[in-house]
Amino acid sequence: MTFHYHRPTTTAAALRLLGPGSCVLAGGQSLVPALRRRERRPSHLVDIAAVRGELGSVQVRSDALAVGAGVRQQELVDRAPAGHDALVEALRRVGNHVVRRNGTVVGIVAHADPGCQLAAVCGAVGATAVAESLRGVRRIPAWDLFRAAARRRPDELVTGLEFPAPAPGSASAFRQVSLRRAGGPHLVSVAARIVLADGWCTDAAVAAAVPGQGCAALTRTADALVGTRVHAEDIATELVEGEIALVDDGFATAAYRYHALRALVRGTVLVARSRAEGVR
Structure with missing residues (x-):
């Protein structure tokens, strides 16, 4: 398998590289196994590990816990506020400590990884995936990505996930x-x-x-x-x-x-x- 490798340093640069035949690499814990199994055959591999700023942030807002595409699974386990128990419990069961320290939370959802545990969590808590492209921003129920009810478009980058703030009680x-x-x-x-x-x-x-x-x-x-x-x-x-x-x-x-x-x-x-x- 051959492909062109890109390592942009900004979100805008990454978006310009996306299109038919492209794949996004962040932590690689979902994508690399799919490449080995030849389930994905990209012509362009866009590595967003060098993109800083909002992609690496964990924001605790009044309405949601917002997780950037570069946030590692173990980092969110360590930083998630009280009330997001299902999310933390699911992430703790992903692979082993090496996988959790390298794999990203958003990567599980963006690749709809069936071997990871966030599908049920996204369905129960109503998480939202934020997909960006040069055409604008689209919000997708994260649950739909696992059920194939929605698909990330080839020119879109899933830049984050939003987990609703727990309601009173x-x-x-x-x-x-x-x-x-x-x-x-x-x-x-x-x-x-x-x-x-x-x-x-x-x-x-x-x-x-x-x-x-x-x-x-x-x-x-x-x-x-x-x-x-x-x-x-x-x-x-x-x-x-x-x-x-x-x-x-x-x-x-x-x-x-x-x-x-x-x-x-x-x-x-x-x-x-x-x-x-x-x-x-």
């Missing part, structure tokens, strides 16, 4: 089942967000992701929580099988994954509920 959680060992390839992951008022659930979101098989918002499961106190018996895990289609593969049977998914949904929702009870 809300909390989130993330859990996964891994193959063989913690940090290894995961079989299924779940993220949940719960909003409580006077002990009653006023809003909820639950999302699941299965590498190689897709991801889904467990809407009916979440809707069943609204108006309850979110005890174990209020969590309608029997609805899960109708909300995401799983099949047997070389790692696990569909039956095992459904069993794991039901257990994860219950455990993740209860952790989020417990955290929400402590929010003032």
Whole structure:
């Protein structure tokens, strides 16, 4: 495989290099494996590691946690403010410490990396991807990039992610089942967000992701929580099988994954509920 390598030092210069046949390299932890598998065959590789400024920033705004495209996963784990529990928990489960210190948070989403854990988190908390091009700025639900409901255009650079600031009385959680060992390839992951008022659930979101098989918002499961106190018996895990289609593969049977998914949904929702009870 041959390609032209570029290393711009400004966002504007990077945007001028993007177009059909281009790939963006930041940390490389998602892109490089795809190149090795020949899933990506770029004619131009645009390395944004030298771009400074906003791409390397973590901004805690009143409405959102804004993460630049150059921010490494471990850096966000260390700097994320209170209330973004699902995000931090998911990032802690990505690969190992070497991967987390080199890989970028935005890279997981921009490449829709199915082997990483942010798909369910983006779905549960409503994260937004910020895509820039010479034509302007476009905001895309980050969840849609994982579900292929939206695509980054060839001339766009995903310059950041915005994770909404937690609402009063809300909390989130993330859990996964891994193959063989913690940090290894995961079989299924779940993220949940719960909003409580006077002990009653006023809003909820639950999302699941299965590498190689897709991801889904467990809407009916979440809707069943609204108006309850979110005890174990209020969590309608029997609805899960109708909300995401799983099949047997070389790692696990569909039956095992459904069993794991039901257990994860219950455990993740209860952790989020417990955290929400402590929010003032």
